[in-house]
Amino acid sequence: MDQKNGQRANADWVIRSVQPGGAGVQSFHYAGSMRHGLPGNTLVLHPDELHDGMAGTDAGFRYRMAYVDPSLIQNVLGGEPLPFIAGGLSSDPRLFQASEAFVQAVDFSLETLEEQDALYDLAMALRAVGGSPRGRKRLDYRAAERARAFILEHLHTCITLEMLEHASGRERWSLSRDFRTLYGTSPYRFVTLRRLDRFRALVLEGFTLVDAALVAGFHDQSHMTRHFTRCYGVPPMRWLERLRAAR
Incomplete structure (x- = not known):
């Protein structure tokens, strides 16, 4: 994720479900405008689109979030351009229902067939709600x-x-x-984000920052730190300290 005026962009889909019965409003800048997610809405942030997030009122807000690798959606779409949800926000119940399996998976892990079914449902809902896909029609x-x-x-x-x-x-x-x-996302950004995924997994396995950076494919620790900080907004050591404090 690159930062620009406090905003960041992922290389994965970000699916956020604003929970029914939850208090407050989830506000975020996206595609040049301020959006406001309400209970029952689904936020669908397209890969590489800049965004941020904040409470829209003093009451705060609650939501569930899932990151979905675009290649999983492509396994279903089979080469269609990725669907694009204009404005990153939808009140369509089809999308809300299709995303529930993933945003609830933090509490209940999905069985293999259950996940595959859920991926199909999500891809079909994204296609239906997103309308005509943008991008070139002839793709390899x-x-x-x-x-x-x-x-x-x-x-x-x-x-x-x-x-x-x-x-x-x-x-x-x-x-x-x-x-x-x-x-x-571009090939280079995909490479960088996947290396950062690998780096974080290695650190959690007990690797030092230096060793994890090299094994993940970065030139050295400083090379990794630059990308990590641009992506997540904090240097890796601070990320690790926050993670340990939360446990």
Whole structure:
């Protein structure tokens, strides 16, 4: 996530469900405007769209949130451009219902088949509520998926667009455009966010910051720290201290 005037952007879908019966309003800047989520609404933040979040009233607010890898939605859509929810906010009950399985999973883990069913329902709801998908109509999904798989297998190396071109069989600039349309973010940002995911997992396993940064694929600790701070708004040590304090 890059910060800009306090805003950040994820490489995954962010699904937030403002709980019925909850108090307050969830406000956030998104796509150039201030939005206000009310109980019963669903916030759907498209990958790489800048956003923030705050209480809209002094009463505060309650919500559940899930991060969904765009590739999981693509497994269902099979190469369609990612649906886009205008304004990042929906009152459509289809989307609210389809997102419930994921936002409630913090309390009840999903069985494999249950998760697969829920992914299908969510993809169909996003497609229905999002309307006509934006982006180019002619996309090479197979090539983009080969590039994504290559990235995940080679996070520890210095990945270049030339390498992705070779792995995918798709001309590099066409691949770059397709990747953005299908997964909502650029190849480089996808690489960086996946490395940060790996880094956080390693730190929680007991790796030092230096070792975790190198194993995750960063040049050194300072390289990782720059990206971590831009993404999450705090340096890794402060993130770790907050995590330990919350336990």
